[in-house]
Amino acid sequence: MEIALKIKALKGFKDIVPGEVLLWQYLERVARDVFDRFHFREIRLPILEETELFARSIGEATDIVEKEMYTFVDKQVTMRPEATASMVRAYIEHGLYVEKPVQRLFTIGPMFRHERPQKGRLRQFHQMDVEVLGSENPRVDVELIAMGAMLLDELGMQVSLELNSLGCPACRPGYRAELISYIDKRHDLLCSDCKRRSTTNPLRVLDCKVPSCREQIVDAPSILEYLCDQCKDHFGKVQAGLEQLGVPYRLNKFMVRGLDYYCRTTFEFITADLGSQAAVAAGGRYDGLVEILGGPKNSPGIGFAIGMERLVLLLQQQQAVIPEDEVDLYIAGIGEQGSRKGFELANAMRARKFSVAMDHEGRSLKSQMKQANKAGARFVFIIGDAELESGKGILRNMLGNEEQQEVLLSAAALADALPESLVS
RNA sequence: GUGGGCGUAGCUCAAUUGGUCAGAGCACCUGGUUGUGACCCAGGAGGCUGGGGGUUCAAGUCCCCUCGCUCACCCCA
Missing domain, CATH: 3.30.930.10 (Bira Bifunctional Protein; Domain 2)
Known part of the structure; x- marks a missing residue:
């Protein structure tokens, strides 16, 4: 603790x-x-x-x-x-x-x-x-x-x-009177709770769970008849x-x-x-x-x-459909420059209505991939020094096996590369 | 208000008649050659065993008290 x-x-x-x-x-x-x-x-x-x-x-x-x-x-x-x-x-x-x-x-x-x-x-x-x-x-x-x-x-x-x-x-009053008189005749046979109920709330006696009470009330007058x-x-x-x-x-x-x-x-x-x-x-x-x-x-x-x-x-x-927590895109930045660019893209993508997750703790790429997987990310966009150099990041589809493609480092290009169905 | 059950790592649980018993699985973290998840492997972190008192050479393990959780009664969605 x-x-x-x-x-x-x-x-x-x-x-x-x-x-x-x-x-x-x-x-x-x-x-x-x-x-x-x-x-x-x-x-x-x-x-x-x-x-x-x-x-x-x-x-x-x-x-x-x-x-x-x-x-x-x-x-x-x-x-x-x-x-x-x-x-x-x-x-x-x-x-x-x-x-x-x-x-x-x-x-x-x-x-x-x-x-x-x-x-x-x-x-x-x-x-x-x-x-x-x-x-x-x-x-x-x-x-x-x-x-x-x-x-x-x-x-x-x-x-x-x-x-x-x-x-x-x-x-109801007429019925209540009938019920009370019925209950009173069997007062001694009821449980202690029902004895109390018979004065405080006689209708309650009707749904007592004690078996002996249930026996006593099977023939009790029914409201439906009154x-x-x-x-x-x-x-x-x-x-x-x-x-x-x-x-x-x-x-x-x-x-x-x-x-x-x-x-x-x-x-x-x-x-x-x-x-x-x-x-x-x-x-x-x-x-x-x-x-x-x-x-x-x-x-x-x-x-x-x-x-x-x-x-x-x-x-x-009943193990009904339990909805899962997930994000559209996880941005993985490698090194200070890569994550700096990713930070900017994450914000731009969010403005374009995508849900985006990103790590700010300087984790390794492997660790970030694990985070992405755990977060239920559909796609991961990877930005490191090489990508900054070429101007293209790597977009990885987390649902497929090893499916990856290069995408220009801009929110517009990234949005185009992602399925339209993700836009919320 | 009344009764029963239970309190050991974040979670689910183990610990023979009180004597290496403080553990496992899951989860978490880090690695498994330079920057790629899920499966696997290896390490690691994490508990004053709810709290207090007592018995004893020795107590999660016995006794008492206390706090908490839980199920049921009452009542209610």
Whole structure:
């Protein structure tokens, strides 16, 4: 170890080093392309918001708000634990609903939750968040879900889609009461967590992983049987739409949400390859949220978030196409004069849109060739005393075997000698 | 907040019952006749074995404490 390098990144905070960044960029590139095809526009949002925003939207009693937020207590501001609240805040603040009745937005960036880190779960993590604000049409639900499926498919992900409806303020309370009475009858047979849940968040009992609890809830009342006519109709159209587009899904009447604002359609794209962090993307409808945050009444919304760390983990373990780092041209100078000329050419070639690498440490030609190879250079241009003398450098094709040619020591000649496909 | 696993070179890991055990592979650097990569060969650099204390003639190797990492629970993307 060098000098006291004692300061390390915080627990749950990770550097994404250059070798991994390629994968992240690939992920973002594919995602932006898909979002664009579905005509979503990017919005960039602040990372810090008033604490109140999250308390009101996510819910005071949720775990996120109760114990996982990074809050500056003396300032009443919080590092965002998710993006939907900010998205809706911006939607209201800028009157976006006036500019365009239905807004289709996405944002990409870091989120912060103070949880114990584990596989696929960090304290600073990254999400791609997609939202449609201003439409209640079930076709929007279908389109959004289909987009998620298309994105994951294009990334080569093996995931499955689970779907449920949570009802609305008109029908959920009735169901909740039924469920509570069902749970209470079996209270003694539940695990300790579920005993606690039965009062704090009874719906959570439905997705407990303890086998004995699962046995108890197999016959629990299903929300789907308690949906009001409007919700039932809406959910039916969502399912029909998914079938029309050929998006496979599985009904999961036990799937619930951790955030208060969700209603009606909820869905998760899950994988079996990430340990306990199975959800790579999840979301749902939140028709009351805009109004709760002070926006216009009757402003429905739906969206979902994609966990980028989780996707990167999957890409890595599924050994998906890992893009390689490479440069077009490596300039190898021999001796002070040669590297001096090379230095000038490198700059000129970069101005001509070629990516160019060069060594400044006075390495031997052999060493520079090795560097060029490692950098993934397509071509190496060699300039030494002899070349300065003749006015022509040696252009070597690194992909072929021993293919070399002489090229005048000028950026114009060099650019002509290189394949046009390299120009970026 | 609760539980389990683990901490030896940049990375992945070895080191018999505590006694040349501080190593290998990869990566890195330099060479293999004057100025040419990938493969190969030869050298080299790199670790106070996470930190502190204890037991012992002797400790990566045993005990205690501490810090860190990791997986899982809770919860969630």
